[in-house]
Amino acid sequence: MAVSARRGTPLTIEEIRAAGLRLIVAGGVEALSMRKLAAELDVNPMSLYHHVANKTELIRGICVGTVGPLLDLPPDDGAPWQDQLRALAYAYRKLARTLPSLWTYVHNHPEVIELKEGGLWDVLFRILSAAGVPEDRREPTADVLHGFVSGLVLAETIGHIGGAQADEAYETAIAMIIRGLPEH
CATH class of the missing domain: 1.10.357 (Tetracycline Repressor; domain 2)
Known part of the structure; x- marks a missing residue:
């Protein structure tokens, strides 16, 4: 896992997805960008690419891994x-x-x-x-x-x-x- 010099702790995919979902809830999908997500997590934007290839893959992961389980x-x-x-x-x-x-x-x-x-x-x-x-x-x-x-x-x-x-x-x-x- 990539460790940010600013954070000092490794990122997890769950943390990335949760932060991405928070940005979506706050401002819509349009408010989600890799740069904004990196700022939210206090990491370099390139750190995110160790976990997801792009925004589409991130949204897919949010849907399947974070939101899907919320469906009752x-x-x-x-x-x-x-x-x-x-x-x-x-x-x-x-x-x-x-x-x-x-x-x-x-x-x-x-x-x-x-x-x-x-x-x-x-x-x-x-x-x-x-x-x-x-x-x-x-x-x-x-x-x-x-x-x-x-x-x-x-x-x-x-x-x-x-x-x-x-x-x-x-x-x-x-x-x-x-x-x-x-x-x-």
Whole structure:
């Protein structure tokens, strides 16, 4: 690990990601630069490149390693698939509302993260299986659900739907999804 002459202690990837997330929360993804991050950590900017290749890799790491675990995924506890799908949809919305700049950035920059990898997708495919969606229809169904829910979250994030109206619209959308899934 690189040790900064100013800091005296080695940087860790977790520390870098946490500081990067703080900058994003404070000023949006646009506020994150390697120079600003280095200043936040009191290191030479080149020290960061011992841990991440570039800003895109840093944001990917923040999403997967720091933010991903914050997503409150429903457990495989035998609850009805409808309840699990509703819980997943609300967890997704909560994360998007908590980190709107990062959520929007990731959806506008698909090179940042492979959207179909990891926890959320694994849980969604498990729920679709429990709902009776045939294996060969799960990925296209997941794509449609993601697009539908993301569109609604985007409308809320940019202010097209607000307040209690947003809560009602979201619940209506989730209810429509749940009613429609058995038809697949």
